[in-house]
Amino acid sequence: MAGLVVAMDGPSGSGKSSVSRGVARALGLRYLDTGAMYRAMTWWMLRQGVDVADAAAVAARCGEPALVSGTDPDAPAIHVDGVDVAGPIRQADVTGAVSAVAAVPEVRRRLVALQREIVGDGDIVVEGRDIGTVVCPDAGVKVYLTASAEARARRRSAEVTGSTVEAQQADMARRDTLDSTRTTDPLSMAAGAVELDTTELTLDEVIAEVLRLVKERT
Numbered sequence: 586m587a588g589l590v591v592a593m594d595g596p597s598g599s600g601k602s603s604v605s606r607g608v609a610r611a612l613g614l615r616y617l618d619t620g621a622m623y624r625a626m627t628w629w630m631l632r633q634g635v636d637v638a639d640a641a642a643v644a645a646r647c648g649e650p651a652l653v654s655g656t657d658p659d660a661p662a663i664h665v666d667g668v669d670v671a672g673p674i675r676q677a678d679v680t681g682a683v684s685a686v687a688a689v690p691e692v693r694r695r696l697v698a699l700q701r702e703i704v705g706d707g708d709i710v711v712e713g714r715d716i717g718t719v720v721c722p723d724a725g726v727k728v729y730l731t732a733s734a735e736a737r738a739r740r741r742s743a744e745v746t747g748s749t750v751e752a753q754q755a756d757m758a759r760r761d762t763l764d765s766t767r768t769t770d771p772l773s774m775a776a777g778a779v780e781l782d783t784t785e786l787t788l789d790e791v792i793a794e795v796l797r798l799v800k801e802r803t
């Protein structure tokens with residue numbers, strides 16, 4: 586019998602990574618951060634000097650980098666061509682360019698195939714924007730995390746030195762608009778997903794609610 590798959594989707598800063606890692610830890614499951622894969626592809630494109638606004642140029646090169654994603658919730662890891670890029674993929678240049686790269690259908694085709702390979706027989710929490718809709722439509726549990734734009738920006742700015750809530754909110758709004766209006770696999774809530782608004786909840790409360798859902802559905 587295939588193992589459990591928990592699909593966790595939602596807009597930027599809604600808590601997908603923190604909640605997914607907490608749930609995976611509590612249940613002894615693996616964890617996959619698919620956003621890190623789009624970021625790693627973007628990091629490689631920028632390093633190669635590819636114009637990320639040129640979708641044809643991105644499509645032509647997206648088969649080249651070797652991407653390896655770790656699945657340990659206690660030590661998320663990602664390597665491109667053998668280079669540890671866990672730090673660089675969080676930098677502003679990558680964050681500014683990732684939505685354009687993630688909108689290229691050839692990039693999505695390649696990364697969705699890689700993600701399905703990693704998911705394999707399951708026992709995993711997978712987070713992203715199209716997990717419940719595209720990558721794992723048969724997931725046993727699907728969660729769509731939300732929080733107010735202000736709460737998401739406040740949480741994110743607390744972890745980035747020197748950033749303001751206003752700047753974070755503007756950047757998230759820009760990325761969410763691009764991610765939810767692209768033509769291929771846009772961010773949207775999957776059929777059968779449970780929407781969880783975390784604006785007024787602590788991280789531990791959200792993890793507990795997802796664990797309750799898993800128990801109820803398995």
Ligand SMILES: Nc1ncnc2c1ncn2[C@@H]1O[C@H](COP(=O)(O)OP(=O)(O)OP(=O)(O)O)[C@@H](O)[C@H]1O
Nearest residue numbers: 597598599600601602603740741744783786787788
């Ligand atoms: N319910 C919560 N209450 C307070 N802080 C939270 C909550 N959920 C997440 N956070 C904090 O908000 C920040 C953003 O969370 P996280 O990185 O998990 O979001 P994300 O949805 O994965 O973001 P992105 O899509 O941009 O990668 C982190 O600092 C995290 O600790």
Ligand SMILES: Nc1ccn([C@H]2C[C@H](O)[C@@H](COP(=O)(O)O)O2)c(=O)n1
Nearest residue numbers: 619620621623683687713714715764
């Ligand atoms: N399944 C996914 C995961 C991520 N993306 C895109 C959209 C995001 O802006 C970007 C970075 O993700 P984050 O690290 O912020 O979770 O990657 C996507 O299109 N599909």
